[in-house]
Amino acid sequence: MSDLWQNAMDHAVAIARKSGELVREALRDDRKVMTKSSSIDLVTKTDQKVEQLIIQSVREKFPSHRFIGEESVAAGETCDLTDTPTWIIDPIDGTTNFVHAFPFVAVSIGFYVNKQSEFAVVFSCLEDKMFTARRGGGAFCNGEPLQVSDQEDVRQSIIATEFGSNRDVEAVDKIFSSLRNILCLPVQGVRSAGTAAINMCLVASGCVEAYYEIGVHVWDVAAASLIVSEAGGVLMDVDGGAVDLMSRRIIAANNRTIAENLVKEIESFSPTRDDTPPPQVNHY
Numbered sequence: 001m002s003d004l005w006q007n008a009m010d011h012a013v014a015i016a017r018k019s020g021e022l023v024r025e026a027l028r029d030d031r032k033v034m035t036k037s038s039s040i041d042l043v044t045k046t047d048q049k050v051e052q053l054i055i056q057s058v059r060e061k062f063p064s065h066r067f068i069g070e071e072s073v074a075a076g077e078t079c080d081l082t083d084t085p086t087w088i089i090d091p092i093d094g095t096t097n098f099v100h101a102f103p104f105v106a107v108s109i110g111f112y113v114n115k116q117s118e119f120a121v122v123f124s125c126l127e128d129k130m131f132t133a134r135r136g137g138g139a140f141c142n143g144e145p146l147q148v149s150d151q152e153d154v155r156q157s158i159i160a161t162e163f164g165s166n167r168d169v170e171a172v173d174k175i176f177s178s179l180r181n182i183l184c185l186p187v188q189g190v191r192s193a194g195t196a197a198i199n200m201c202l203v204a205s206g207c208v209e210a211y212y213e214i215g216v217h218v219w220d221v222a223a224a225s226l227i228v229s230e231a232g233g234v235l236m237d238v239d240g241g242a243v244d245l246m247s248r249r250i251i252a253a254n255n256r257t258i259a260e261n262l263v264k265e266i267e268s269f270s271p272t273r274d275d276t277p278p279p280q281v282n283h284y
């Protein structure tokens, strides 16, 4: 039977590759930085250009589809996931890396129908690694199948996490307290690639056992979540419940045992959800 979404997935791979070329060119010539919510929440013209490129090209081919894009939401678009086919886009995952030429930068495209992930593309454009997954069809890197690590012992694991862009002291204290608990289990190592999507692809590749973060956004994790689950991994909320992509909290792990070990050590908190409507402005 033919795959209903094959055409869309082929387009996602092609446009992610083209976007990656644009990112690589910009890395050589144009990394002018602007800020969003704070002095450490960075955006560049390239983030905006890539998001526009992806949205315009998809709109031409699939006019009825909807979008959730990081830079469109920053510009005031809503962040609602409905049953309509929706492309969830992070044009540059790892903007701070991009600005500093730290070599992990990804273009991330997730595709959801009826709120279920159908396919995913994460292009780690400086490593030239194209990660893909199709629901029920497995996960791949440059066409090679991916499989999570079979490690069951957290003490023999590497855990990835990030510090995010929240510098609120209470949140930073919780982040450090969780990190301290996990380091002192002890685990064999803690790593940060600087991008949620690549951290999760490292889980899918079996290089790290788990990744967790509080403060991510839906566009950071929408694509890589399917890549992790299709590689045999699990997704969990930091309190141990089912993951909710709008909640800005995630554990992506090779198996439940490792994920549950992390749940015990993480001091959780709840950032403002991505699907919270913006405050109403009264024009009297």
Ligand SMILES: O=P(O)(O)O[C@H]1[C@H](O)[C@@H](O)[C@H](O)[C@H](O)[C@@H]1O
Pocket (backbone or CB within 6 Å): 070, 090, 092, 093, 094, 095, 096, 162, 163, 164, 165, 194, 195, 196, 197, 213, 216, 220
């Ligand atoms: O803003 P971009 O798209 O570069 O993405 C984010 C990363 O992916 C996070 O894991 C990470 O912790 C950062 O906060 C960063 O916001």
Ligand SMILES: [Mg+2]
Pocket (backbone or CB within 6 Å): 090, 092, 093, 094, 196, 219, 220
């Ligand atoms: Mg991102």
Ligand SMILES: [Mg+2]
Pocket (backbone or CB within 6 Å): 047, 070, 090, 091, 092, 093, 094, 095
């Ligand atoms: Mg981004």
